[in-house]
Amino acid sequence: MSPLPKSCLYKPAALLAVPLLAACDGPLSTLTPAGPAAVQIARLWWAMLIGSGLITLLVMAMLWRALRHQSHDHPGPAAERRWIIGWGLGFSLTVLTVLLGFGLWIGERMIVRNDATPLVEARAGRWAWEFVQPGPGGAPVTTQGILYVPAGQPFDVAITSFDVIHSFWVPRLGGKMDAIPGHRNVHRLMAAEPGIYEGLCAEFCGLGHSFMNFRVIAYDPAGPLPAFTDAPEGRP
Amino acid sequence: MTPRPQDDTQNDAIDVTADIPANPPQRALRLHRELDEVWRDLPGWRGFFTSVNHSTIGKRFMATAFVFFAIGGVLAMMIRAQLATRDGAFLDTELYNQIFTMHGSIMMFLFAIPMLEGLALWLLPKILGTRDMAYPRLSALGYFCYLFGGIVIVLSLLFGVAPNGGWFMYVPLTDKTYSPGINADVWLLGVTFVEISAMAAAIEITVTILRCRAAHMPLTRMPLMGWYLLGTAVMMLVGFPPLILGSILLEVQRAFDWPFFDVARGGSPLLWQHLFWLFGHPEVYIIFLPAAGALSTIIPILSRTTILGYGALVAAVIGLVFLSFGLWVHHMFTVGIPHMALSFFSAASALVAVPTAVQVFAWIGTMWEGRVQFRLPMLYIMGFFATFVMGGLTGVMLAMVPFNWQAHDTHFVVAHLHYVLIGGFVFPMLAAIAYWMPLICGRWRVRGLGEAAFWMIFIGFHGTFFIMHLTGLLGMRRRIAVYPENAEWEWLNLVSSGFGMVQAAGFALFAFDVVMQWMFGRRSWRNPWQAPTLEWAMPLPAPSYNFASLPGPRQPDAGALLALARGEGLLAGAPRGWRETLAVEPGSGKPQHVAVLATNTALPVATAAAIGSFFGLMLAGLYWLAPLGIIATMVVVWRWGALMGTERDHPPVQVAPDMALPLHWQVRTTLGQTGTMVLLVADATLYGSLLFGVGFLTVVAPGWPPPDSGVGTGWMLLLALAALALMAAGAIAARLAESRRAQAGGRVWTRIGLVLAGLALVMLVGLGWGLDDPTRHARDALRGAILGFAVVHGVIVLMLALRSHVDARRGRIGLERRGAVPAWQLFQVFWLGTTAASLAVVVAQEVLA
């Protein structure tokens, strides 16, 4: 994966579509991706945004023309062929097939497989996160509120819950995965560069939901190991 | 004369080649008085509690839905006020949780569904050329269940105990451990109570469309609204039972600790999600289809042409009805389901856009081929296009699995769903109201207000929700009350909140416009849009009986207004003092018999109160008193049977000069018979959902199978087989009770059937003693639920057998008359079939374990 820009990818496209999008930065922005999964999804998003923008314009242009077009006929078979077979079926099926293929292909590259990817544990409970990760010498270390992972290499997160359903989400690294009591979900992520990435619980879990955040610290595997400290009061 | 083969290139709704001679003309005013005497509501407050007329009930549904829409809207504004700044101190978190839960629940269950039910109830008989819905009392029952349930749900907010677990109520957050209060019970019981109205509406919409059309209106020519509402109703029949089942199971878990969703004892929280979304996604299309039906009706008329691609639109409806049941897992892309399974649902979610695209392009094509008149409804339709197309496109985006992993549970989804629901439902409904208001109130609108309301709603809506896509992509998740560390979302939220207020003001102006039109508009002339459809073949506002005589091949469209008013159509007037309408053959629309419908009665409100007493006792936690509510319901329901029979044979009714048809008491294929079958389709879906639960937990839930408890299985198998044998014998008895009904000894079979049903029921209850404690493990809880299903149906069969027996003794069963026997037969066979299937499942579980 090539080095990643800090700001939006495909900025010209963004500016073309919506001027508002000048501000895509943010600690939780999916549009400031910092790992391969998030990058690919952001790319998919920009592609879909451009396609959707064009389709919206097309439909609006058709409507505009339809409003001004004066005809005294009742629609015949030729009109049916054009509108139903041509636009309704042909156009939509083509676009959707291409998009679905793209979506599945990206999805395939993101999923967890049985390989030697290092594993960390994320345990959700109202309303804090507990993590278990390999520490000095590979021995597991348990931390509260901060997950320590090496940058530049993929890691799997095994996600479980102590109580209700939560969801593990680090927007700049990739998609989310639910923490469901009685189930153990494994989710693959990677941080391309060392840094601090904000994470949060994405599934509504009651009174403390707004504050159920955590932090991922990606350290340089070549450098000294971090101290594996807890977040103050269990929360970043 | 023999009918010529149908020429489907014609656009008449009625097959004009099937000739039925006209009745002699009469004085229209005399006919009006005769009919109105029979059909009108009682005056004043008595009328509120006794009316069953579809126009009254439909308008009431819509007005009540609009009140709930206003309440839901106020809640939305409170949410926006809270989120406008990052440290919003307007609401505390507990109250905020209640408010967003209630906003979603009210908009879905107390606004959208009742609104479409109201439109269907009010419009359908008019557009199909008949006088009322198939079951007027059921309309009224549905309304009161909706009203009572809705009031309880809203009151809970005032008392601070409103549901607070989100509108999709995920367990374990909503189970007894994490929601010990009454809040979740309000949702489960209140919504289920309200859903009685949805099921009632679904059944009667289906039967009305299939059986109560104008004479010789074939299905293939029925106005498209009929197809759309048929699709809606069928989806409701199949879509709501999973939710109803899920709510029952969760309430049973909360009340009696049966662990359907408890992982520690073999349950799974994912079962709730499956059941909920198995309803929840089709729900979106249930809401969209009637709106699309309104568009398919209004667009060609305001484009002065005919709809493009009638057949393609019908096929699109069929496609949507089916495909929308294959999407539910796209709400669950992040729960840890393997990628291949996600891909099935991703592909289905993408594919469902095709029938939608077919419709959108058919509508644009219709406008293109015609001459668009830019009247007020057209303005709202433009609002629909601009909004819905974008909502559809973001929907396709969310169907892509990887993107969904990022966008799920963020404000991107909030924006998307509002684009779809306001674009796909609210804008078309506003167009529909603007279009049909003259028929509702007989008046023309006040100039200017409607346009102003439109622009405020439109600008307010897009200002609120367009940038919310970005808010979501910047990481703002749903259902948070404050975001102190995320200053970058603040201006976005502030903009959304500001425009939200504009939008709310727009809706208020719309409501004001409707009231102004109702009270001060000038009288509208007849058929103001020059539409061909039958709902305009009546004076404005629509009279209580709709048509003085019913449309047939000689009165095929709105042009027959005067002929119908003069009684030249079929079944003119109300000479017998009954509310009569025609029942037709489902496919061709050939008249079959004359149905006598129920008149004003307080029975529906009494029934709703009885059902409500059960829900109220459950809500109060008085579980051991709750059976009293069931008994009260059974007592009231017993009284409904009175219309099923008559003690004597009536002569056929002269419908037209050469056509005499029997009354419904003397035919087998009554509307009631069709309705029973439709009800059983929904019932079978409920049962199927229960079996899905068994299969799902067996495969997915941890901790299966439970330890063998060693409870004797041999004698239970024998007992179950004996019960099945009794049910089979009962089915034979029910058949003989019909085939020998005219013979002297025929009456004995109803008695035998009654005894057999009673014995089988006793054996089922006996089986209950042998079951493992249902609180032990989800498997045992499911077995308890399966047995409960059989027992409930046993009670229904017993009541129908008893009804048949009483009918036979009172002479309501004879050569021509069958009383309740056909309904009894259907339920008996259903009882037998489901119980046999249940036994097979339990045996399979034992053998495999």
Next chain:
Amino acid sequence: MIWLARALAGPMLWGALFSAVYALHGAGCNLGWIDVRLGPADLHHAAMWAVWAAGLAVHVLLVRTMPAGQGRQRKIITAASWIGLVASAFTLFPVIATSTCF
């Protein structure tokens, strides 16, 4: 009314097929079929492929035999039968394209 049943046959078959393959996928992952070799593939894939292929064959049969009557009736039956076929092909093609049980 019989014609409506003809029209619904295709979409109903899609419903059955979709449920069957989804159920097979769940059951197969749970029962470890992926580790059972069966010719060039494993039991899990083979089972899903077989059901899908058989279903598509029946769909083709329906498209050829269901349409009856004339005019709109025939049109609707034909369209609905195709909807069934396309839906089964489109929504279940991931059985040959995506990885299972992960």
